[in-house]
Amino acid sequence: MRKFAKLIIYYLLGTMAILALSVFPKYFQMRDFPEGEGYFSTLLSFLSEEFFQKDGWVYSLNGVDEKPILDILFPAFIYSMEILFGALLLGSIAAFVLSLVSFFLPKFLLQPIKRILDLIESIPDLIIATLLQSFVIFIFVQTGVEIFEVASYSEKAYLGPILTLAIIPAVSLFKILILMMEEEYLKMYVNFARSKGIHNFPILWKHILRNIIPVSFHHMKIIIWGLLSSQFIIERLFNIHGFTYFLVESFTPMTIAVSLLLIFTPFFIIFQLGEIVLKEEKEPARELKKESWREKITVTSFVSSFKVFLINLKDGFQRFSWKSLSLLRPVMWVGKTFGIHMKNWKFAVGSLFFIIVIGYSILYSVTTNNHVDQMRLLYAEDGATLLAAMPFAPTEPFFFGSDRLGYSIYDQIVIGAKYTLFFALLIAFLRVVGGLLLAIVYSFFVKSQVQQWLAKMVDSIHFMPLSLLAYILLRPILLPTFDGFSYSFWERVFLETMILTLLVVPLTTVLLGKEINRVLDYEFIASARVMGGGKFQIFIRHILPHLGPRLTILFGQQFIQVLLIFMHLGIFDYFFGGTKLSMDPMFSDPPKSSTYEWSGLIGQVGRSALASGRYWYLFILVPFIIAIFAMQLIVQGVKEVQQVKVGVVFKQPRAERKKQKPEINAVAPSISKESFTQIGRESNGNQAITPP
Known part of the structure; x- marks a missing residue:
């Protein structure tokens, strides 16, 4: 009963968060009107007039043609889940079989497989889907054979979206399984089984897999x-009429709330019950503590924890030596660390990409005032012969071609690079730094029981699509009305940056908090406490060096995730900094980005690449791939530098190998009778020992 009560409370907390989130778009849309209400008034009116009223559960388009909302959304949700679980099942089977086959391969064969999968993982899902559709269309044109439906029309499309989505769990789960198998294979029980004459495959099948499957279950949250x-x-x-389609068509608080609840409920139940079963199997004889969780988790415990936090914070400020504080010290530390990592070629190449591209974009904007070349008609040298009309294919008059309005794609990519890369780096940085600051409070000043509750509450975010949440919150901010934008340009940039940051900060907080707790369990931390080290000193001198590589890896992951969200929003014409819409019903131009950032190019020209046959539109996807690959190089470089510190040796530079070669190949000293005589004198005084 106690576990069941906890599950009910966790589910209700997640439901409350969904309901609070569902009214944000309506609040942002109505806040500038005289009849607009405050946020809490909007939430209360939605709950009282719609959500808790039977007549309020309707699906409507612009207030007409109302139908019961579950009759519309539930069949669409089932269709979406069929695709999702089909992709999850296919990807899991592929990862499982591939890991079994690859585990016993020699390293010179396994390493290329890992490198290929890293490359596949760096390709966004949008590009994979586009290439898959292009391949099917090409085969159909050449042979007349349709492999599968590239879009849903009269019939539902299944195979195409399932194959596209299956790549994510296949690659991610394969890398996780291989890593855990390698770690498990080094344990003592495996050596004992091998000493008994048991072959490798029975050990893997009967013992290793049984131990890693529970851990793999927890990784499935991130994958899903x-x-x-x-x-x-x-x-x-793929033009699938799933729950996404109906959510976009009727963007009301009720549709948002029901759609998110349909996603949240089944996954919450599956994973919570799975954790209970796995925990009981792992610890069957564990006794319950005498204290009741009701006695521990109270308002008083929160208040006391906050008081302790304030006291420790005040004590830390008083004990800290402010005279030794210098702004140059962190700058010098960052510079020194950056210089050490720049010796790794992977880190250097990835870092130089961002420095050069962002710097060139800023220089281009300053010198040309964000000028974009445009040409509508291309004439020959005589000025009378028409050679081509917009859009232009590469390479004339523009090397990378033009969009539908004749604007150079290259100029737009260069101008938008600084916005796309800089703000993606900034959002990733804020997610990591904000999570780190809150993780300090989480680990040092919050009781363990409260930490468990906070972790469970934050864990519910894994069951809601991040791109969908960003779409819900950013729609009223980035899209203009007939009266123009509700916010200025820099207000839109600030709000989008903060929303995309705050959506993930709870997750990074709990993740880094658990990492800090793990380091706090080390013996040297206990020794530092015995020596009188305070919490601030322990964190700065002992914990932060251990977290450094982990923070860099997390930063790289968040940067890639932000780029993917930019791409996803670009498909729906949600561009960073705002979307310019033409209000002319007769001669309307396509939506354009206010900043020429790269997702705006995807929304503007990328979607029509297949339908129109203008293949050069796909060039706009190349910068995303290169940026993701550059960040993966940075993360890999940091890993290698850290592994060298802990004793894992990589290939040394050729110059260092040449220096060490004479020492390794030095000629051994010759042995003679005098050598034995000298040894004997050293050991027995003046009495010499001669060989027989």
């Missing part, structure tokens, strides 16, 4: 979280 966000965009590309 990414899968849900990808499905949000895949349904758009």
Whole structure:
């Protein structure tokens, strides 16, 4: 009963968060009108007039043609879940079989497989879906054979979206399984089984897999979280009338709330019950503590924890030596660390990409005032012969071609690079730094029981697609009305940056908090406490060096995730900084980005690449791939530098190998009778020992 009560409370907390989230778009839309209400008034009116009223559960388009909302959304949700679980099942089977086959391969064969999978993982889902559709269309044109439906029309499309979505769990789960198998294979029980004459495959099948499957179950949360966000965009590309389609068509608080609840409920039940079963199997004889959780988790415990936090914070400020504080010290530390990592070629190449591209974009904007070349008609040298009309294919008059209005794609990519890359880096940085600051409070000043509750509450975010949440919150901010934008340009940039940051900060907080707790369990931390080290000193001198590589890896992951969200929003014409819409019903131009950032190019020209046959539109996807690959190089470089510190040796530079070669190949000293005589004198005084 106690576990069941906890599950009910966790579910209700997640439901409350969904209901609070569902009214944000309506609040942002109505806040500038005289009849607009405050946020809490909007929430209360929605709950009282719609959500808790039977007549309020309706699905309507612009207030007409109302139908019961579950009759519309539930069949669409079932269709979406068929695709999702089909992709999850296919990807899991592929990862499982591939890991079994690859585990016993020699390293010179396994390493290329890992490198290929890293490359596949760096390709966004949007590009994979586009290439898959292009391949099917090409085969159909050449042979007349349709492999599968590239979009849903009269019949539902299944195979195409399932194959596209299956790549994510296949690659991610394969890398996780291989890593855990390698770690498990080094344990003592495996050596004992091998000493008994048991072959490797029975050990893997009967012992190793049984131990790693529970851990793999926990990793599935992250995989499904990414899968849900990808499905949000895949349904758009394949014209699938799933829950995404009906949510976009009727963007009301009731539709938002019911759609998110339909996603949240089944995954919450599956994973919570799975954790209970796995925990009972792992610890069958564990006794319950005498204290009741009701006695521990109270308002008083929160208040006392906050008081302790304030006291420790005040004590830390008083004990800290402010005279030794210098702004140059962190700058010098960052510079020194950056210089050490720049010796790794992977880190250097990835870092130089961002420095050069952002710097060139800023220089281009300053010198040309964001000028974009445009040409509508291309004439020959005589000025009378018409050679081509917009859009232009590469390479004339523009090397990378033009969009539908004749604007150079290259100029737009260069101008938008600084906005796309800089703000993606900034959002990733804020997510990591904000999570780190809150993780300090989480680990040092919050009781363990409260930490468990906070972790469970935050864990519910894994069951809601991040791209869908961003779509819900940013729609009223980035899209203009007939009266123009509700916010200025920099207000839109600030709000989008903060929303995309705050959506993930709870997750990074709990993740880094658990990492800090793990380091706090080390013996040297206990020794530092015995020596009188305070919490601030322990964190700065002992914990932060251990977290450094982990923070860099997390930063790289968040940067890639932000780029993917930019791409997903671009498909729906949600561009960073705002979307310019033409209000002329007769001669309307396509939606354009206010900043020429790269997702705006995807929304503007990328979607029509297949239908129009203008293949050069796909060039706009190349910068995303290169940026993701550059960040993966940075993360890999940091890993290698850290592994060298802990004793894992990589290939040394050729110059260092040449220096060490004479020492390794030095000629051994010759042995003679005098050598034995000298040894004997040293050991027995003046009495010499001669060989027989």
